[in-house]
Amino acid sequence: MRAFRRQIVLASTVAALVFAGIPAFAGPSITITQLSLLPGGNSSSATAINVHGTIVGSADTPTSNSMAVKWNAAGAITNLGTVAGSTWSEADGINGAGTVVGYAILASGDDEAVKWSPSGVIATLPVLHAGDLSFAAAVNDNGAIVGEEVFAGLGETHVIRWNPNGTITDLGTGTFNRGAATAINDRGTTSGGSSTVDQNGARAMRWAHNGTATVLPQLPGAAEQLGIASDINGLGVLVGLSGIAVRRQYEAVTWSQQGAITALGQLPGGTDSAAVGINDNGVIVGDGLDVNSVGQAIRWSAGGAMTVLPTIAGSTDPTPAGINDNGAIAGTVRLASGEPVAVRWK
Secondary structure: OOOOOOOOOOHHHHOOOOOEOOOOOOOOOOOEEEOOOOOOOOOEEEEEEOOOOOEEEEEEOOOOOEEEEEEOOOOOEEEOOOOOOOOEEEEEEEOOOOOEEEEEEOOOOOEEEEEEOOOOOEEEOOOOOOOOEEEEEEEOOOOOEEEEEEEOOOOEEEEEEEOOOOOEEEEEOOOOOEEEEEEEOOOOOEEEEEEOOOOOOEEEEEEOOOOOEEEOOOOOOOOOOOEEEEEEOOOOOEEEEEEOOOOOOEEEEEEOOOOOEEEEEOOOOOOOEEEEEEOOOOOEEEEEEOOOOOEEEEEEOOOOOEEEOOOOOOOEEEEEEEEOOOOOEEEEEEOOOOOEEEEEEO
């Protein structure tokens, strides 16, 4: 799931899930393809996909370091590299022009937000306070980037926006003191979440372009504050998850432009579903547990029909990360060998 890689709002819940299994429900004809690995590498993961079918993420090298990579529509892999002195990077977002954003781990061990130009030139992104850790999560087609900055002096994580004119906008922490950004659409609206330091509370959030923060509603009867908005499309519709009446369980949801919440449902007899991506046609991807507590990758049509996506024989942990307007889906599965690999569903 794109941006769940570091998001504190779900760490204690999602880490306890084990995803595995083979599709059990009919739906549109969809195939799965494993994407290339770096020479000498064994694993990879996908985090985002753009309208042209270019996928970004990370892949390991023969020395076991992780490097930001991108795959073109044909599946060919490119090592995006990292900044001088660093041996680790990750790509987390890509726009239609091919600008990629993510972060690198510096020689000092600190995390720093970075972007790669369409031609592959890497640059670090500035921060509001020198020395703060930072991450870039997503970039829209206007070049606006959203991510987080850890305010070391305050013990807070702020959602920030790097504007195309070079300025930085502090969007704050949301309702709690640890904010997380997941996506930004071309209107400049940002999706994400806010959680407490002890992870005992988390709410889905939306930030308007002018900085206005909105706490998105939970499903009626939710037993605790648990939620995140994982993606937002060009129309302003958001997807994510909400806590339900049973503690530590959750369900995939959408929020309308006006903020009204709608449950997407769970697999028949199953528990725990989450939506992670939505395209401008209203098609949604995510995952959930089936009746046997086996994890499945899920696609919801614009009308709400649920389809379980295929997986590679013998693999487990099928995890979509995003879907483009052509219906191509990026994600990750874990092979029988135990290694995670990036995949494309189409």
